[in-house]
Amino acid sequence: MAAEQHDDTVTPSDAEVNLAIHRPHTARMYDYFLDGTTNFPADREAAGHALAVFPQAPFAARANRAFMHRATRALARSGITQFLDIGTGIPTSPNLHEIAQRTEPRARIVYADNDPIVLTHAQALLHSSPEGRTAYVQADVREPEALLEAVRATGVLDFTRPIALSLVALLHFVPEGAHEIAETLRNAMTVRGSALVMSHFTPDYAPQDAARMERVYRDNGNPVRARDHDEFSRFFTGWDLLDPGITSTPRWRPEPDAERISDAQASCLAAVAVRP
Ligand SMILES: C[S@@+](CC[C@H](N)C(=O)[O-])C[C@H]1O[C@@H](n2cnc3c(N)ncnc32)[C@H](O)[C@@H]1O
Known part of the structure; x- marks a missing residue:
């Protein structure tokens, strides 16, 4: 604990x-x-x-983090060198840029979060490899156009080349309008081969626990919306899901030595898709 x-x-x-x-x-x-x-x-x-x-929350958090690592590594190995990570969280090593730059030292990463505490700790996100670059912007995903403008202003990402957009454990904090937001962001990734990495809280594996968790977060002033498989799949409309498609976070390309975490413990869906 x-x-x-x-x-x-x-x-x-x-x-x-x-x-x-x-x-x-x-x-x-x-x-x-x-x-x-x-x-x-x-x-x-x-x-x-x-x-x-929801006593499984620490398992869910670790499974989510491990999914982010595997998805980032897979995309870096496939040749993607640019990453936009929205809803970054408080730095927890290894962060996304450390994973990507271990495979591709020239990787460029822009992080974005709306919580001021992430800003105060952003220094840890800015220790790039000498060949690559990282930047942090404080922005709210509910204003995706303004967020994209702030990202463009950093000059770190080249929008004429593929970018991997990472919305990991983020959009369940946006109860309304999340699909329209994701569409705006996807539309900014105009180049073929751009990718979308997502995980999202779901009621699919432990419905009663998920409903209780929604109530706790609503009561503490942070409304959360669990979304089922169909709602989750709509975030990827028109893009091609990479194998194995939509799974729970621990079942997306698991590694042999990974901590064993059940679907119900994870209670998050995960997928990676690319723009065709
Ligand atoms: C559960 S953490 C996930 C952190 C990281 N992506 C991961 O999966 O390990 C969710 C993050 O999303 C951020 N967040 C929540 N609502 C947001 C919003 N409207 N705009 C930007 N970031 C937001 C929170 O501040 C928090 O850092």
Whole structure:
């Protein structure tokens, strides 16, 4: 479970960006599930309520993170050198750029998140390989045009070449309009061979647990929407799913030495698709 030691110190720069530490944030609750130390008492209290109804949350978080690693590695090995990761989360090594640059040191990555705490820790995301580049933008996926403009302004990604868009454990935090947002983002990835990596909370494997989890998050001010297989598949409309198609997070191209996590523990769907 979460580490014993937590650094609850708020530095002047933290205060300037208004971390609102007295209310729970999804990034910090996720950090707690991953055994991280970037969370505050309000986050830990809300995470405790979540664990009471969904004790598998730490398994789900680890399975999700491991899926992101495998999908990123697969795409880097297939020749993709550009990544846009929206809903980055508090840095947890290895981060996406570390995975991609281990395979392709020239890889370029732009990270985006709307939580100010991710911004205050973004330095860890900016340690690029010398050959590659990384950048961080603070932006909200619910305003996809503005987010894309901020990403373009970094000059890190070349939109005339394939880009892998990563929306990992993000769009369940957007109860309404998520499909339109994904479509706007997909439409910006105009080049054949661009990719979409997604995972998403689902009621498909443990419906009652998922419904309880939705209630806990709604009550702590962070509405969540679990989506089933059909709703999830619509995020990829017109793109080609890579093998093995849509699975639970631990079943997407599992590696032999991976931690054994069941579909119900993971309770997240996962897929990678490419623009034909
Ligand atoms: C569960 S974490 C996932 C982190 C990482 N993608 C992973 O899978 O390990 C979700 C992240 O999405 C971010 N997020 C939630 N709503 C968002 C929004 N509207 N715009 C941008 N980021 C958002 C949260 O701040 C948090 O960092």
